[in-house]
Amino acid sequence: MVAPHIDLPQGTLDLLILRTLALGRQHGWAISERVQQMSSDVLRIQQGSLYPALHRLERRGWIKAHWGTSENNRRAKFYELSKSGRQQLDVETDAWAKLTAAVAQILGTV
Amino acid sequence: MLSDLIFRLRSLFRRSSVENELDDELRFHLEQQVEKHIRSGLTRNDALRQTRLEFGGLGHVKEDCRESRGITFLETTARDIRYALRQLSRTPAFTVTVLLTLALGIGANAAIFTLVNAVLLEKLPVADPASLVR
Numbered sequence: 001m002v003a004p005h006i007d008l009p010q011g012t013l014d015l016l017i018l019r020t021l022a023l024g025r026q027h028g029w030a031i032s033e034r035v036q037q038m039s040s041d042v043l044r045i046q047q048g049s050l051y052p053a054l055h056r057l058e059r060r061g062w063i064k065a066h067w068g069t070s071e072n073n074r075r076a077k078f079y080e081l082s083k084s085g086r087q088q089l090d091v092e093t094d095a096w097a098k099l100t101a102a103v104a105q106i107l108g109t110v
Numbered sequence: 111m112l113s114d115l116i117f118r119l120r121s122l123f124r125r126s127s128v129e130n131e132l133d134d135e136l137r138f139h140l141e142q143q144v145e146k147h148i149r150s151g152l153t154r155n156d157a158l159r160q161t162r163l164e165f166g167g168l169g170h171v172k173e174d175c176r177e178s179r180g181i182t183f184l185e186t187t188a189r190d191i192r193y194a195l196r197q198l199s200r201t202p203a204f205t206v207t208v209l210l211t212l213a214l215g216i217g218a219n220a221a222i223f224t225l226v227n228a229v230l231l232e233k234l235p236v237a238d239p240a241s242l243v244r
Contacts, residue, residue, distance in 0.1 A: 028135065029142040047143070048166035049174070051136065056178035061113040067131075070138070077135045 005044045013045065013053050015096055018081065018089040021063060025080035027070060028054055054079060062088050114180075121179040132175055140165065 008016070020026060020034050031054075032045040057063045062085035070076040081089070121128050140161055147157035165171065176182055198205045233239050 027138065029139045033146075046166075047139070047164055048171045051132075051139075051171060052174035052178040055175050059114055059117045059178065059180055061117075074138060074141075075134065076138045077131065 006042055008043060008045065012096070013049060014057060015089075015092045016043070016045070017050075017053060017057060017079075018062065018085055018092065021079055021081045022086070022089060025068075025078045027068075027076040027078050029076075031079070057085070060088075061085075118180050121176075121181045122184060128179075132172060136168065136171065 016035050017031060020031050020038070023034070026034065028050055032047055032050055035043055035045050054063070054065075058065050058079070062082055063079045064082050065077055065079050067075055068078045143161045143164065144154075144157045147160050148154060152160060176185075234242065236242065
């Protein structure tokens with residue numbers, strides 16, 4: 001039962017949401033499930049911080065929301081990546097790669 | 111830019127429907143999570159409890175959502191103004207005194223400035239004021 005969950009570092013939540021939505025439109029719950037699955041259960045999104053992040057991304061115009069019907073026939077709010085969201089995903093993926101490479105380099109030299 | 115503005119205006123003026131949508135969205139999430147826990151073998155009560163624990167305070171999450179919609183500043187300002195008006199209407203004597211003080215203060219200042227302006231500051235309305243003889 002004790003799984004080694006890691007809390008998300010600041011600022012990575014947006015990136016993970018955008019990446020998840022690049023696979024297709026999803027509702028909020030599915031996004032948190034997908035992130036958990038794709039990270040082999042290591043990452044767990046703080047569910048309370050997921051929705052503020054979604055609304056923030058929607059405001060920036062990176063994702064679009066509309067109401068639809070879920071797999072189990074319920075009304076759910078689906079999010080999908082917008083064009084500028086796709087660009088933002090590229091930008092943030094790039095930045096993330098640079099950051100991790102730089103940190104790894106520092107850790108490797110010491 | 112434009113979408114940001116539309117998004118905020120909608121949050122501001124269609125407040126109740128935006129709030130309802132937020133409720134629906136979060137309720138959907140919580141129900142999904144409860145069902146997931148029930149599928150994994152918890153009793154309904156335990157599943158509810160577990161879900162609530164994971165999610166954190168609902169009111170808190172909602173407040174964060176409102177904040178990230180970018181209208182908190184306007185809303186709290188409006189709330190402050192309403193509060194001030196309510197307080198003022200509760201103490202009419204005080205309100206009248208304050209209003210009179212302000213009105214007289216501003217009125218007296220404006221009157222005196224008009225006078226000083228005309229007498230001391232403005233140039234005389236002639237072509238070459240320096241050449242005038244007393």
